[in-house]
Amino acid sequence: MKIAVLPGDGIGPEIVAEALKVLEVLRGEGVAIETETAPIGGAGYDTARQPLPPATLALAQKADAILLGAVGGPQYDALPRALRPEQGILGIRKALGLFANLRPAFLYPELADSSSLKPEIVAGLDLLIVRELTGDIYFGQPRGRRVNAGGETEGFDTMLYSEREIARIARVGFEAAMKRSRRLCSVDKANVLDTSILWREVVTGMAADYPEVALTHMYVDNAAMQLVRNPKQFDVIVTGNLFGDILSDEASMLVGSIGMLPSASLDAANKGLYEPIHGSAPDIAGQRKANPLATILSLAMMFRHTFERADVAGRVEQAVRKVLRQGLRTGDIAASGQAGVSTNAMGDAVVAALQH
Numbered sequence: 001m002k003i004a005v006l007p008g009d010g011i012g013p014e015i016v017a018e019a020l021k022v023l024e025v026l027r028g029e030g031v032a033i034e035t036e037t038a039p040i041g042g043a044g045y046d047t048a049r050q051p052l053p054p055a056t057l058a059l060a061q062k063a064d065a066i067l068l069g070a071v072g073g074p075q076y077d078a079l080p081r082a083l084r085p086e087q088g089i090l091g092i093r094k095a096l097g098l099f100a101n102l103r104p105a106f107l108y109p110e111l112a113d114s115s116s117l118k119p120e121i122v123a124g125l126d127l128l129i130v131r132e133l134t135g136d137i138y139f140g141q142p143r144g145r146r147v148n149a150g151g152e153t154e155g156f157d158t159m160l161y162s163e164r165e166i167a168r169i170a171r172v173g174f175e176a177a178m179k180r181s182r183r184l185c186s187v188d189k190a191n192v193l194d195t196s197i198l199w200r201e202v203v204t205g206m207a208a209d210y211p212e213v214a215l216t217h218m219y220v221d222n223a224a225m226q227l228v229r230n231p232k233q234f235d236v237i238v239t240g241n242l243f244g245d246i247l248s249d250e251a252s253m254l255v256g257s258i259g260m261l262p263s264a265s266l267d268a269a270n271k272g273l274y275e276p277i278h279g280s281a282p283d284i285a286g287q288r289k290a291n292p293l294a295t296i297l298s299l300a301m302m303f304r305h306t307f308e309r310a311d312v313a314g315r316v317e318q319a320v321r322k323v324l325r326q327g328l329r330t331g332d333i334a335a336s337g338q339a340g341v342s343t344n345a346m347g348d349a350v351v352a353a354l355q356h
């Protein structure tokens, strides 16, 4: 198993280092893993003047799976869009055809008090957002700037989905629902957008293939509201790229901290890129404060989805539960007023839990 490791920027290298410690334990147990590291995002720009250097893309292409930290930082904010760190991650998603983004939001009972919502609203929460990742307004053409008839500059983007793109992500949603509680909620804005009207038609048309799945539809504004009103009504949510970006950040707060949420971005053959859903947090970079658990849990997802080693994934997840039960907390999940342990201490505790 060959893993391309792309630490990226900000806290990326720190959290990835902790996940690599976990990998090291697994390797010691005989799991055959090779890793190779390459720069992406701002680190790509610094070394090769490109957010996605060709050598990094080539490494990712030949790897079986990719582990990514995070990209971005204020020092790159003034760069033209094509050179910004975000283009590294968007470029790799597109080039590798990683259209299916799985973002689970699972509340560890130990963290019920870290949620900004009342414990009874979030207790037992376990939902999965299936976000389309290579289409929509993120990639639709045309886009850019132009001067309108009145001489004023306009910026514009194109929201665009083909039937084929909608059908393949909807299928991922239906299949995921089949493996869970068989409830699928498709989120769109079909009361306003043509893209969404097509989305709803295609998803509805596929429901006959999955008679056991209870399919519902919801407008995205309502979904945003329902997520904080009664999040347990959801099992699997399937949605487009932009809506999924926003709803998954919102969902992360339900479970205590964005520092807890892993993700998988899969192609049609389940090759995948695994990353925490949080960003590069430049404000705390280098301070050993970041929570490495989302990255470690992303590694667990890698073993489950790409390497088909649910046993290994389960052990890593159990190790994370164990350290939470032991009371270890980084600052983001610590009770208010408490300092929280360092990134390294958290990683070391997971390693220890895995070994015992």
Ligand code: IPM
Pocket (backbone or CB within 6 Å): 086, 089, 090, 245, 277
């Ligand atoms: C995410 C991030 C990315 C996105 C950025 C970094 C391009 O917010 O993975 O959710 O918008 O998809």
Ligand code: MG
Pocket (backbone or CB within 6 Å): 245, 246, 249
């Ligand atoms: Mg996002």
